[in-house]
Amino acid sequence: MPALINVAKRGHSCMDVVSQTEPPLVEPLEEVSDGLTTTERLGAARGELASRVVSSRVRLGARLVEIWTSRELLMFLIRKELKVKYKGSFFGLLWSMLNPAAVLGVYYVVFKYFMKSQIPNFAIFLFSGLIVWNFFSATLNGSVNAIVANSGIVKKVSFPREILAISQVGTSLVFFFFQAIVLIIFLVGFHYAPAWNYLPLIPVAMIDLLLLTTAISILLSAMNVYLRDVKHLIEVLLQVWFWGIPIIYSYNRVYHHSKLLGWFFLADPVTPIVLAFQRSIYGKVNPLHSTYLNGGDGPILANYPYHYYFLMLGWVFLIGVAMMIVAFVVFSRIEGNFAEEL
Amino acid sequence: MSSAIEIQHVSKQFKLYQEKYTSLKERILHAGKLPYEEFWALKDINLEIQAGKTTGILGRNGCGKSTLLKCIAGIIQPSSGQVIVRGQLAAMLELGAGMQPDLSGRDNIYLNGSLLGLSRREIDKRFDEIVAFAELEQFIDNQLKYYSTGMYVRLGFAVAVNVEPDVLLIDEVLAVGDERFQEKCLDKVKEFQKEGRTIVVVSHAPELMRKLCDEIIVMEHGNVAIVAPPGEAIRVFRETLITAGISVPDEIEDDELSDDETAPVKHVHRKAEFLSLTVDYPGFGERPYLVTGDPLRVRIEILAHEAIPSARFGVVILTEKEEVVAAQLSGELAGGDVLDEGKTGITFVFDTVPLLDGSYVANVDVRDAHGQYLAFAVPGAVFEVMNVGQESGLISMPMRTEMDSDVTSIDA
Numbered sequence: 015m016p017a018l019i020n021v022a023k024r025g026h027s028c029m030d031v032v033s034q035t036e037p038p039l040v041e042p043l044e045e046v047s048d049g050l051t052t053t054e055r056l057g058a059a060r061g062e063l064a065s066r067v068v069s070s071r072v073r074l075g076a077r078l079v080e081i082w083t084s085r086e087l088l089m090f091l092i093r094k095e096l097k098v099k100y101k102g103s104f105f106g107l108l109w110s111m112l113n114p115a116a117v118l119g120v121y122y123v124v125f126k127y128f129m130k131s132q133i134p135n136f137a138i139f140l141f142s143g144l145i146v147w148n149f150f151s152a153t154l155n156g157s158v159n160a161i162v163a164n165s166g167i168v169k170k171v172s173f174p175r176e177i178l179a180i181s182q183v184g185t186s187l188v189f190f191f192f193q194a195i196v197l198i199i200f201l202v203g204f205h206y207a208p209a210w211n212y213l214p215l216i217p218v219a220m221i222d223l224l225l226l227t228t229a230i231s232i233l234l235s236a237m238n239v240y241l242r243d244v245k246h247l248i249e250v251l252l253q254v255w256f257w258g259i260p261i262i263y264s265y266n267r268v269y270h271h272s273k274l275l276g277w278f279f280l281a282d283p284v285t286p287i288v289l290a291f292q293r294s295i296y297g298k299v300n301p302l303h304s305t306y307l308n309g310g311d312g313p314i315l316a317n318y319p320y321h322y323y324f325l326m327l328g329w330v331f332l333i334g335v336a337m338m339i340v341a342f343v344v345f346s347r348i349e350g351n352f353a354e355e356l
Numbered sequence: 357m358s359s360a361i362e363i364q365h366v367s368k369q370f371k372l373y374q375e376k377y378t379s380l381k382e383r384i385l386h387a388g389k390l391p392y393e394e395f396w397a398l399k400d401i402n403l404e405i406q407a408g409k410t411t412g413i414l415g416r417n418g419c420g421k422s423t424l425l426k427c428i429a430g431i432i433q434p435s436s437g438q439v440i441v442r443g444q445l446a447a448m449l450e451l452g453a454g455m456q457p458d459l460s461g462r463d464n465i466y467l468n469g470s471l472l473g474l475s476r477r478e479i480d481k482r483f484d485e486i487v488a489f490a491e492l493e494q495f496i497d498n499q500l501k502y503y504s505t506g507m508y509v510r511l512g513f514a515v516a517v518n519v520e521p522d523v524l525l526i527d528e529v530l531a532v533g534d535e536r537f538q539e540k541c542l543d544k545v546k547e548f549q550k551e552g553r554t555i556v557v558v559s560h561a562p563e564l565m566r567k568l569c570d571e572i573i574v575m576e577h578g579n580v581a582i583v584a585p586p587g588e589a590i591r592v593f594r595e596t597l598i599t600a601g602i603s604v605p606d607e608i609e610d611d612e613l614s615d616d617e618t619a620p621v622k623h624v625h626r627k628a629e630f631l632s633l634t635v636d637y638p639g640f641g642e643r644p645y646l647v648t649g650d651p652l653r654v655r656i657e658i659l660a661h662e663a664i665p666s667a668r669f670g671v672v673i674l675t676e677k678e679e680v681v682a683a684q685l686s687g688e689l690a691g692g693d694v695l696d697e698g699k700t701g702i703t704f705v706f707d708t709v710p711l712l713d714g715s716y717v718a719n720v721d722v723r724d725a726h727g728q729y730l731a732f733a734v735p736g737a738v739f740e741v742m743n744v745g746q747e748s749g750l751i752s753m754p755m756r757t758e759m760d761s762d763v764t765s766i767d768a
Contacts, residue, residue: 066445068430069438087470094456094467101458170453171471172430172445243381350433353426354370 074342080174087173091181096188110189111196114148125262133264135296138206141197142295143261143288146219149190150227150284151252157182157231158238158245165356175349176342179235183228197295209297212320218327219290225334226283232341236348239355259285260292266315283333286326289315293323358442360407360523360554361428365437368398368423368578397423398434399578407442408552412565412586414593415575422527424575425449425558429525443522443554446472450527451512457501461492461511464500468515482518489540490514510537517544523554528561542568562590562713566748591742594713595644628664628722630733631657631699635718637709637739645740648752652706654718656733660695666725667695671704674717674736681716695722710751712743 067076100106121140125131133139160178161168168175201208238244259282260268269276279285293315372393397420405411415421426432428439429447454471455464465486469479479486487496490510495503503511517524526545545568548555559565565572565586572589574581574596582592636653637646646652654671669686686704704720719736723729743752 065440065442066430067438067440068427068433084470086476089476090467090470094459094463097463098456098458164454167454167471169431170447170450172447173471173473350435353432 074339074346077174077176077342077346081176081180084174084177088177088181088184091177092184092188095181095185099185107192111192114144114189114193115196117148118144121262131262135204135206138200138204139264139292139296140262141200142291143259145190145193145197146223146284146288146291147256147259147261148193149186149223151256152189153183153186153227153231154234154248154252156185158234158248160231160235161239161352162242162245162356169353169356175352176232176235176345179231180228182235183224183231186227187224201295208295209293212294212297212323215290215294215323215327218324218331219287219294222283222327222330222334223287225331225338226287229334229337229341232345233337236341236345236352239352240348255282255284258282259288261288264315265289280326283330286323286330290323290327293318358407359404360442361403361405361556362440363401363403363405363424363428363437364440366398366401366424366427366434366439367396367436368420368427368432369435370395370397396578398427400437401578401580403573403580403583405554405556406571407554409570410549410555410557410568412569412572412589413556413558413575414560414562414565414572414589415581416560416596419575420578421558421575422449425525425527425556428556441523444473444519445523445525446516446519446521447525448513448516448527449525451509451516453512455500455508455512458499460499461487461496461503464511465496465515468512469519472516472519473521474519482520486511486514486518489518489544506537513537513541517541517548521553523556524548525556525558527558562593563748566590566746587744587746590713591645591744594740594742627662627724628658628660628667628695628731630720630722630731631659633718633720633733633737635737635739645742646709648710648712648741648743648745648747649708652709652718652739654704654706654720654737655701656704656720657699657701658695658722658731659699660697663697664695664722664724664730667730668723669702669704670721670723672719672721672736673711674719676715676717681711709741710753711741712747712749712752713741715740 096107100109103109105112118137118141121144122137125140126136157179160182161175164178167173168178200206234244234248258279260279265276265279265285268279297315372395401424413421413424423432425447426449427434428441429445429449430439430441431447431449452468454468456467459467462483465483466476466479469482469486470476474482487493490507490513492507492511492514495507500508500511524545545555549568555568557565557568569586571583572586572593573583574589574593576596581596582589584592632655634655636655638650639647656669660667671684671686672680673682674680684704686702715738717736717738720733721729722731745752
């Protein structure tokens with residue numbers, strides 16, 4: 015006598031293949047990579063730890079944590095950027111050096127020989143400021159378009175979008191290190207010793223530079239989604255900005271011309287960073303009070319004491335932090351509509 | 357059962373600009389008078405999606421189902437309200453989003469994997485599995501620009517499913533690649549279900565949803581119409597389609613048919629003419645559909661201009677594509693062989709309708725003793741069938757399983 019068994023479970027018809035499977039989490043589970051069973055892993059995931067909130071209001075702290083957990087993605091994006099940028103070109107990454115080298119060369123020739131700049135070791139002076147500016151301007155030029163150019167993933171994948179702007183900072187940072195290596199080769203080649211005792215300024219200035227650049231990058235990348243003019247505006251602005259920073263002329267010239275103008279220059283947060291770089295790398299020539307009297311170019315670098323530079327950099331740091339907060343707030347406010355605006 | 361996703365008072369407003377001003381000049385010129393309409397894609401949605409269950413979101417185009425999914429995924433933020441997601445989430449909204457054609461397949465796996473939230477270590481571990489799943493062993497170090505579309509999509513899917521998320525969101529991406537690969541994708545989804553992962557599927561294909569989902573959310577104009585088991589939900593979904601005057605998907609758009617619906621019943625033959633043709637079923641008038649298994653009554657009124665001996669009626673049920681599903685010839689008339697002159701009302705009864713979902717047409721003709729057609733009722737009466745069970749296919753064929761009592765075990 016055949017026994018009749020109703021195969022359909024939980025009221026489902028037997029034609030429904032999928033729902034015939036046992037109720038979830040009852041089956042023996044295989045070990046997964048981290049040594050926990052899927053149940054445990056899922057169980058752990060369901061705890062408060064792994065929960066994520068999507069809402070119109072984004073908390074700054076939560077955002078920073080999210081960015082921190084995405085740091086590997088950041089690395090991959092930077093690698094992608096570097097790989098894609100010079101893919102198929104023969105010289106590859108060498109191009110990243112040739113552009114600043116050409117700029118450096120042109121400025122050197124023009125200002126040393128045609129404009130008769132009196133700054134001794136002009137090449138070193140120029141390089142130590144230009145390396146900061148190259149990083150700053152290349153990052154802003156790249157990051158302003160970072161979100162628009164990656165609209166494909168912004169619209170379809172969820173991740174902290176600030177990463178796209180930050181990856182531009184990272185990419186520029188790689189080029190910065192290449193240029194720094196060339197600068198060191200320069201110094202060694204010319205037997206030019208930096209101001210050793212001022213060198214601790216560099217890491218502090220670097221932190222300031224990263225903070226400031228990242229903040230502006232995040233802000234610009236978001237603004238450009240809504241106003242595509244921002245991209246062009248920043249290109250023009252950077253052109254003008256460059257001449258407003260004592261890179262090919264000395265800050266002291268400005269300061270001696272007008273104290274007010276000097277303070278005005280210092281209000282530009284990039285200037286103290288450039289000054290710190292110049293002071294620690296080029297700084298040895300300082301102070302040249304005598305050449306000023308002799309009709310020379312005047313004191314190239316102010317003979318400010320050590321702590322004065324730190325004070326300036328501290329000020330820039332505060333500006334950087336403030337801008338970073340503004341950037342995050344603005345970004346999170348308008349980020350919600352990126353997917354539709356792109 | 358705990359919830360994997362909590363959607364609390366989520367609303368999303370879009371601004372529909374008649375013209376889009378993204379340049380500064382235009383923004384200044386049109387400052388303060390941007391012509392836009394407010395459009396609420398989601399209106400105060402409150403839902404809880406159970407952990408370990410597969411939930412479908414069903415709705416017409418523009419009902420807000422994709423917007424809701426994007427809110428869950430965190431791709432767009434709601435205008436108000438919040439979504440709480442517990443566990444690692446992976447969204448498959450577009451396969452291969454963010455793939456770089458200039459990079460190799462290998463690099464793309466790492467980039468895409470980390471976009472979806474995998475760590476490098478995790479990708480290292482799953483790399484071979486991903487490549488094997490995508491069937492791209494030979495090509496993995498080639499640049500993606502040399503890949504075919506199929507290879508591209510396979511790679512995208514392989515990465516996405518190997519994220520092994522606690523919550524997986526799928527937006528109409530299961531229909532990718534060739535049939536064999538689709539099968540593989542579905543198998544993977546079923547495997548996920550077995551493992552107790554939470555899956556949210558968005559689709560406007562009810563049949564796929566019926567097969568996959570434990571529960572379906574039907575969306576309508578930014579609101580949740582119903583949250584119910586598949587049978588009931590799909591019924592409601594079809595109902596919304598019917599009330600909106602839209603043909604049910606999976607069937608062809610009814611073109612000629614709907615045009616004729618308003619046309620009067622035509623005289624075809626002088627000897628007799630149909631005055632009316634209606635259908636009736638339990639609940640007729642209260643709901644615009646017949647439930648599978650219920651009886652169907654097809655009622656006609658015929659006016660015979662002369663007595664017709666041995667009249668027989670052909671009752672035909674057709675699909676919207678005009679395929680004949682069933683054709684029955686009526687028996688002899690009760691009152692003898694003759695259809696009397698004048699008006700007669702006749703009802704044909706189908707005791708049970710095994711049809712599953714769809715729109716059908718009942719048509720009646722009358723023929724004389726020689727089989728000669730005398731009149732057709734044109735057009736036929738349209739009726740909808742709703743399947744509240746979980747069966748799928750064309751018709752309902754109830755089945756039972758028998759097992760020999762002396763056999764102790766059987767192969768699955």
